Amino acid sequence: MARHFLTLNDLSPAEIEGLVYRAIDLKAAFKRRELQRTCNGRVLAMIFEKSSTRTRVSFETAMAHLGGHAIFLSPQDSQLGRGEPVEDTAKVLSEMVDGIMIRTFEHARITRFAENSSVPVINGLSDSYHPCQLLADLQTFYERKGPVKGRKVAWLGDGNNVCNSWINAARLMDFHLHIACPEEYEPDGEMLAGSGGNITLTRDPQQAAANADLVVTDTWMSMGQEAERQERQELLEPFQVNEEILAQAAADVIFMHCLPAYRGAEVSAGVIDGSRSVVWEEAGNRLHAQKALLEFLL
Numbered sequence: 001m002a003r004h005f006l007t008l009n010d011l012s013p014a015e016i017e018g019l020v021y022r023a024i025d026l027k028a029a030f031k032r033r034e035l036q037r038t039c040n041g042r043v044l045a046m047i048f049e050k051s052s053t054r055t056r057v058s059f060e061t062a063m064a065h066l067g068g069h070a071i072f073l074s075p076q077d078s079q080l081g082r083g084e085p086v087e088d089t090a091k092v093l094s095e096m097v098d099g100i101m102i103r104t105f106e107h108a109r110i111t112r113f114a115e116n117s118s119v120p121v122i123n124g125l126s127d128s129y130h131p132c133q134l135l136a137d138l139q140t141f142y143e144r145k146g147p148v149k150g151r152k153v154a155w156l157g158d159g160n161n162v163c164n165s166w167i168n169a170a171r172l173m174d175f176h177l178h179i180a181c182p183e184e185y186e187p188d189g190e191m192l193a194g195s196g197g198n199i200t201l202t203r204d205p206q207q208a209a210a211n212a213d214l215v216v217t218d219t220w221m222s223m224g225q226e227a228e229r230q231e232r233q234e235l236l237e238p239f240q241v242n243e244e245i246l247a248q249a250a251a252d253v254i255f256m257h258c259l260p261a262y263r264g265a266e267v268s269a270g271v272i273d274g275s276r277s278v279v280w281e282e283a284g285n286r287l288h289a290q291k292a293l294l295e296f297l298l
């Protein structure tokens with residue numbers, strides 16, 4: 001049976017930490033221009049049913065560096081867009097490639113894909129989760145501040161797919177995640193139910209940010225939610241990460257955002273372009289963290 005990576009829960013805490021440390025080593029090797037051909041001859045198919053910059057480039061580059069190859073498939077130019085079932089696609093691709101990354105809307109589509117795939121399937125973002133982002137974010141935290149266990153992370157804004165993966169991370173890695181969001185955009189009740197004492201939900205962004213080691217946010221309008229722009233903007237406005245919010249956090253707080261970011265909406269320009277922001281190295285770590293993941297799964 002192939003190991004899949006559909007949510008962070010598919011890995012144990014020890015495995016996640018192992019991937020983080022391997023990613024840090026791979027990054028050092030990359031900086032020395034040493035390439036490790038640990039996926040020599042391996043092929044990754046990448047299905048993108050939503051747009052991407054970072055996920056596509058990081059997976060494709062990772063496979064090239066590791067000695068393998070990546071194939072980009074979009075609905076426009078594959079039979080998926082003409083209605084070939086995911087089950088059939090999964091079975092066919094399993095006959096040819098060593099792993100499949102998929103970015104899509106409904107999370108159940110990825111689950112169905114994985115159930116029909118005999119090679120590892122990686123969730124490159126669904127409406128519900130973004131686990132690859134969390135590997136890079138955890139790596140960034142470890143590099144800057146050491147192990148995350150027992151630390152305080154504040155999530156401000158939409159209780160979305162990335163937030164759900166932070167909830168999984170908080171439970172697995174045993175840190176405190178304070179989520180400040182409006183009632184309308186809370187994370188799924190089921191998500192919160194399974195997360196033990198690691199999650200605090202609040203309407204007060206200042207309280208969430210108080211003494212936080214890390215403040216994180218994401219766009220107020222995820223892919224597929226374009227029609228809700230106006231109401232989201234209005235309800236989420238009090239949850240912007242700005243200088244006033246960061247002033248509540250620990251003196252050495254860092255700021256993360258998975259990107260793409262919208263300055264003046266979920267984050268002020270002063271914060272994302274300021275000295276506390278680690279967003280560029282966070283984005284760069286997608287490459288290293290996913291190399292560690294690809295080695296592990298393929």
Ligand code: CP
Nearest residue numbers: 052053054055258259
């Ligand atoms: N953060 C992230 O997944 O970015 P892309 O949508 O550009 O892949």
Ligand code: NVA
Nearest residue numbers: 160218222223258259
């Ligand atoms: N929450 C965002 C993340 C983009 C990487 C979205 O789903 O569009």
